Amino acid sequence: MEPDIVIIGSGIGGATLAAALAPTGRRVVILERGRRLADCPEARDDKAIFGRGHFRPDEIWFTPEGAAFNPGNYYYVGGNSKFYGAVLIRYRAEDFSPLRHRGGTTPGWPISYDAFEPWYQAAEELYQVRGDAGQDPSEPRHSGAYPHAPVPDEPAIADLRARLRRVGLRPASLPLGVDIARWLDRARTPWDAFPDTTGAKMDAETVGIARALAHPNVTLETGALATRLVAGADGRVTAVEYVKDGVPGRITAPLVVLSAGAVNSAVLLLRSGLANRSDQVGRNFMNHNSSAVLALHPLRRNDAIYQKTLMVNDFYLTGGVDGTPLGNIQLLGKISGPILAATARLPAPLANWVASHAIDLYAMSEDLPDPASRVTLAGERIVLDWRRSNWAAHEALVTKLKGLLRRAGFPIVLSRAFDRRTPSHQCGTARMGRDPATSVLDIFCRAHDHPNLFVVDASFLPTSAAVNPALTIAAQALRVADHITSRDLGA
Template sequence: MTPQDARTRHWDVIVIGAGMGGGMAARRLAEQGLSVLVVEKGPRGYAQEQQELDETMSDPHARRIRGYWPKPVQATVNQRQMRFFAPIGCGVGGTSAFYAGTLERPERHDLEDTAEIPHPTGGWPVGYDAFTPYFEQAEALLHISGTHDPLSREAPSDLGPPPEISAGETAMITEMRADGLHPYRQHLAFRNLPGCLVCLGHKCPRKCKMDGRSAGLEPALETGNAVLLENCDVTEINYDTRSVTGLTVVHAGVTHTLNAGYYVLAAGALGSPRLLLMSDRTNPKGCANSSDWVGRGLMFHLNEVFALWPKRHQRFEGATKAVSLRNIYTVDGARMGMIQSLGLEVSFNNIAAYLARLYDRSVLGRIPKLRYLTNIPALVAAKVLGKAKVFVGILEDLPYPENRVLVDADDKEVPSFVYSLPAELLHRRQIFRRQIKKTFKGYRTMLMGQRPELNYGHPCGTLRFGRDPETSVLDANCKTHDLDNLYVADSSFFPTSMGVNPSLTIAANALRVGDVITSRLKTR
């Protein structure tokens, strides 16, 4: 559809963004019979493409046509300025088309204040039981496979059987259980078709990996009720005192206005608040920002990557995302996070890519000519690490108002944010690192990094939902407090980051938002 055609229709709902949140919301709305227009900055892409999200490619046009965000991030972390290409997608499926392989449920204390583990914010405005049916629906639509976490107090999920793993990995799980650990098969969004390519870190050409494209937008389009407008930039949200009145978009250099009854913002935790802040013609503070919390509360996770060697009588073969553990999800009431196999071979190429990313985000990143020197320690590390398996611990982040998304003064297309590592997070990190070593004391392990490593693929929290309009942007239904027809369906709504990958919760909430809007439209 062209913008000229789109602007002649009054849509039930316009969804901004076609990632995990936008795709799943569009599917739910379209399957309920509503007319849905999905506006996506990037391209639809091709069914058979399989490229990775290349953080070294720098040409904006080349990046955009491949589904990468075209501009580098401008970040100030602990008062140090950095400019680098973050793992952010720009196209149908968004970042989820490249990643989103692991979709794990949070635990009850992630959302609620419990007797054993108090919640740092008092709890989300919507509790675990209210989310449960949407977790179940999202797991079914995304074909999640895996096994039940033996430490969970919740009823087992109805998951598909996990794919077969190697004898070495089976032995690893058996040995971990004998050592008193509680591994389970990681919850993965793969249909496990014959000849599955296990598309970790790149697009899937076979509709086997389930993401915002394959499980969200494409089924929405198949209903005939949803239409995609690709390569279209939303530059401003127009609004009056009560509601959004339209969107200003630019397509092929021409400006248009699009209209709907309801609007769903799903441009990502860095993109959604930026668009609201840019929409400042009516209010200098930006759209839906009476609380001054738009863009604030930015969270990531801290990654603790470590190598784990097999015991002498074992062999770890292949690189699969086979194992998750929650043995140190909390430690003495402190919030930590889960541990999972990363799905990477300990090879020169993977180590070199990892070191290059660290280099780009260091003070030396301004000297790109020296970047190739990271190949030397990569060669040494590949030889030393040998047959180790790579795991990652995901340490929960918490919201602070000073950690926030900004609008870049020179180029509004550039994702920009400031972030400082709080002392309590650094303290929890030290506990987490010690506990990783203690948990795997029967194995030889090596923590792979000394400095804290933010997971830039997991931004969240910048349009938090809550009960109090003075300290949150959204209400319990993810509708903005200020405007009656504007909802949010990406990770921006998180009040806390939880100790798991965010994708399943994004998908579940997007389905919930779809139901809220459908109910409103059908009862008018």
């Protein structure tokens, strides 16, 4: 029997949409190119994950100059969220309006924060977020409380929080989707960049897919790689072509939802020749400007296990040239000696010493949309021409953070920028908007050119802001599900 809705991809967008549509009784089929990630020793082995790249796919993308690189995306049920840091934070209200940065002015969103806020609240409840909205002065209005109290600071991080306050900062608890007791019961490791195999991290599989598959009308097809969308003369998508276990397949449905990730969704649209009347598919690629910042004191050890419970937004909306924004600061998951040896290529003894004495932070600044920053195809090759923007603001954020950390009692502060091999929140390649001439999707993520095609992943984001995008993607997926249901689409 033909399904009512086909969803391509089981990451945060696709999984959340499926969970919201499942109770309607519509027949939903989810096509996921990856498999379930089973529990295994490597799931909590830092050497396997960071040193050997055990879970990384054998995938190659290219720069415009022809240089090959492994992008570090993950293809499992749940997508990249299987390895995410479980940070479920809202865009600030100011992000929804045009905002002047050192590198330019953002276009803002085609909808307001107030219109979007109820979906943030619903997404926080679905993903069981741990947080406290009263700690951060930049926090936008919430219509309800977080479902759970924040994940507690470990002693070294409680000390850091106090030190940051003494130098005039206002640290706040990170809103997180993780059951810390359950996570540590499996093994005493960080969760950031470690895959969830026990349901302790609130990712797309453990929440969205699990909720969806509790209903008999939802089916998950793993190992099914979508290769092309087919549309008729009237613009309606008539079929999805895919390959499963080496065998070509074809599926039809009244409604098709693309949620394969910002790069792969754009690739599928380009390969299919769809949704590109505006010539915006693949354009406006954004990938946060990010750096790791390590703060050390040679006489103090950091014995934290997971570490990632704190953020600073004092410079989110100001602090730069002429009062322009700089970005968000948050903790990384605790970096171990093997992680540092693998990523910074340090000798093992030095890496172990640095790791045991360092507190590891993550500085993140907004990357502004630029039509020349884009995803294209060269035959079957995926070509990523990422053109960093607003980099001077990011450098200013890192410089300011390093100075404050020294004042807070850390005489040694090191930093290193992330490069294109790290998928630091890729987004923007099929942005939504009200004008079909300048956007790919409408405000409910339906393609302007195709009445039965939606794109519900980070592709739709018109701006990257300077926070982790997972909660915003989930909130939009719930909003889109409500739109589909209330208008009886795909029934």
